[in-house]
Amino acid sequence: MxxxxxxxxxxxxxxxxxxxxxxxxxxxxxxxxxxxxxxxxxxxxxxxxxxxxxxxxxxxxxxxxxxxxxxxxxxxxxxxxxxxxxxxxxxxxxxxxxxxxxxxxxxxxxxxxxxxxxxxxxxxxxxxxxxxxxxxxxxxxxxxxxxxxxxxxxxxxxxxxxxxxxxxxxxxxxxxxxxxxxxxxxxALVNGTSVTTAATALALSSIRASHRAVADLTCLLVDVLGADPGFLDPLLISAFGHPGAFAVSADMRGLLEGTRPSGERPLQEPYSIRCSPQLLGAAEDALRYVDGVVLADLGGVSDNPLFFPGDDLVAHGGNFFGQPAAFAADVLAMVTASLGNLAERQLDLLVDPARNTGLPPMLAAGPGQQHGLQGVQLATTAFVAEIRRNVLPASTQSLPTNLHNQDVVPFGTQAALRSYDLAELLRLLCGSLALGLRQAVHVGGRRPTAPRCAALLDALTDAIEPVDPDRPLDVDVRVAADVVTGRQW
Structure with missing residues (x-):
């Protein structure tokens, strides 16, 4: 460069x-x-x-x-x-x-x-x-x-x-x-927010990929279950009035193009399906805000003092104060918590025979003799709990230091590094849901009727063997995460 x-x-x-x-x-x-x-x-x-x-x-x-x-x-x-x-x-x-x-x-x-x-x-x-x-x-x-x-x-x-x-x-x-x-x-080497900016930017990139993956997996869930995609109707979403929801729902409609509802699902799906464009859209609006903060940080000079030869000016000030990235990284953490919760709830729906249109409990190929996604579902609960435990905003925790020279501080570094860590947990939640959808088709779920959803399923099927019989699934979750967050399909 x-x-x-x-x-x-x-x-x-x-x-x-x-x-x-x-x-x-x-x-x-x-x-x-x-x-x-x-x-x-x-x-x-x-x-x-x-x-x-x-x-x-x-x-x-x-x-x-x-x-x-x-x-x-x-x-x-x-x-x-x-x-x-x-x-x-x-x-x-x-x-x-x-x-x-x-x-x-x-x-x-x-x-x-x-x-x-x-x-x-x-x-x-x-x-x-x-x-x-x-x-x-x-x-x-x-x-x-x-x-x-x-x-x-x-x-x-x-x-x-x-x-x-x-x-x-x-x-x-x-x-x-x-x-x-x-x-x-x-x-000059030390007097800038470069660690904070870098960690926020890398977290943003990962969370954006997971955001796309959750939207894609939601569509695959709809198709595998045979649900009606009417909750994505453009007139409905336009009336909602939020640009992020409109953009996300348009992408989801494209992925679901060609799907045929089975007629076996209830008139109104649970919120983890029916309200997904509103949730994912709000996340998109929030991520666009973070996009702007990161772009400004990458294009700005964080140092003190700054020297302007053309104006004969030595400017002493606070361009090293990382409050913008602190707010942005805290927003990333909140987005991560909501997306992670959505993915976990969708997996919970998928493994529950009372809500998954008759698929076996835990998607086990032989319930009792096998346990399917039971361990993975337990792990996703732990991942969500870990994200929630760490989502407390760092940017509001100012403590004075340095003999009150730094009497207010943004704690942007903590916010950024925390969001970077949580981004990986969100990837694992995406991988867990993807693995569940791959397994659902193996144990009786229908093959997707939308061509693009079928392509996503085929990519997962090519990368991961069915869980039959039981085996450790930690590696499979990571492989599935790579497939869906990298859009390798």
């Missing part, structure tokens, strides 16, 4: 593998202009520059260290206070791509070799080891990004080809040189 072009979620998804990141002439020029302006400002004793001439945070009223190299250490050393397991490597790489793009806008005053060194890193499998806990997402993701900066300097630990090593060894093996940083470089 070219750092002179807009950054997208697709770029972040590709960043987990080696990626060609280009520092073009226009990028190099604006980074150089920003750096030259910084030098001019630093030479003026009358102009204060936070972090380059001062201490940090609550200690801004004190002078920083005398030399630029020492000021780098002054920035990073005290931030080595993170704890817990390392972040998933895809988040760490995506976060650094977000950070690189932000620095490449030329408003941070960083050295050209910092942007070039970061770009070179993406051509390798190098990933800094970043502890999960320690960020409040207020002055950016200070602690996690400090670990990234230290690893790029050859300190701490990093991964190469998925193996955790001392960072200096990983750099050498990757053919990379340790980054040399001054105080402004170091502060």
């Amino acid at each position: 070219d750092l002179g072009s807009p950054l997208s979620v697709a770029h972040l998804l590709r960043a987990s593998a080696p990626l060609d990141v280009v520092v073009g002439a226009s990028v190099a020029d604006r980074v150089a202009r920003g750096r030259a302006y910084l030098r001019t400002v630093l030479a003026d004793d009358e102009r204060p520059v936070y972090g380059a001439k001062t201490g940090f945070g609550a200690l801004v009223g004190f002078a920083g260290r005398a030399t630029e190299a020492d000021q780098c250490d002054n920035t990073l050393a005290h931030l080595g206070a993170g704890q817990g397991p390392d972040l998933p490597l895809d988040i760490a790489r995506a976060a650094l791509l977000v950070r690189t793009w932000s620095l490449a806008q030329g408003l941070s005053g960083v050295s050209a070799h910092v942007v070039e060194g970061l770009a070179a890193m993406f051509a390798t499998t190098f990933v800094p080891a970043i502890p999960r806990y320690g960020s409040v997402g207020a002055s950016g993701d200070l602690i996690p990004l400090a670990y990234a900066a230290q690893a790029l300097r050859g300190r701490g630990h990093a991964y190469l080809d998925g193996v955790r090593l001392p960072a200096a060894e990983a750099l050498a093996s990757a053919g990379l040189s340790p980054l040399e940083l001054d105080g402004r470089d170091a502060l």
